[in-house]
């Protein structure tokens with residue numbers, strides 16, 4: 512399968528059998544349903560430190576972040592971040608994923624121009640798991656990923672927020688976030704996405720009435 516259909520699913524919780532992992536497995540199953548090639552990774556397996564003072568790769572933490580970023584994130588057509596809500600923000604693991612990328616697009620990295628080019632044009636999505644069910648709990652994260660997408664000329668195509676505290680409890684959320692995560696995985700690369708400016712040419716109808 513070529514990289515135009517590759518999906519990367521990143522779990523930002525330390526709990527392998529937790530709610531973020533459950534939502535991530537649902538995204539993975541949906542992507543498989545759609546004939547895509549999902550890869551699910553736990554950030555804890557790749558990241559063991561923060562961005563350092565200096566960025567040459569010889570001074571980076573000795574972990575597997577470079578492998579994840581260069582070999583899996585850059586080639587992916589779609590990336591889904593699956594994070595628990597920690598203090599109304601994303602987990603430290605998830606935030607470190609974004610921060611550590613700086614080492615590869617800063618001018619001191621020899622292939623930085625290539626990296627910057629390959630960071631663009633992705634389809635991005637998010638799953639959130641939290642104890643609280645009110646929608647505002649996750650909006651800071653939604654906004655942050657939206658800004659990352661805007662900055663990187665990517666498309667933030669959707670997010671799912673489920674409530675649960677005990678491991679796997681999100682499956683009992685009556686709003687069915689697990690089903691929504693499965694649909695998100697299936698539709699990641701084809702879900703309609705629009706973001707207009709005042710002068711964007713468009714038809715008055717949003718959806719094709721015949722469809």
Ligand SMILES: Cc1cc2nc3c(=O)[nH]c(=O)nc-3n(C[C@H](O)[C@H](O)[C@H](O)COP(=O)(O)O)c2cc1C
Nearest residue numbers: 524529530531595596597598599641642643675676
């Ligand atoms: C450090 C920490 C901070 C948390 N902060 C919040 C919070 O601000 N709001 C909330 O609703 N739940 C909060 N929770 C609860 C988790 O979001 C919830 O248990 C979630 O289902 C965990 O996902 P996981 O199973 O993928 O680890 C927090 C949990 C931890 C451990």
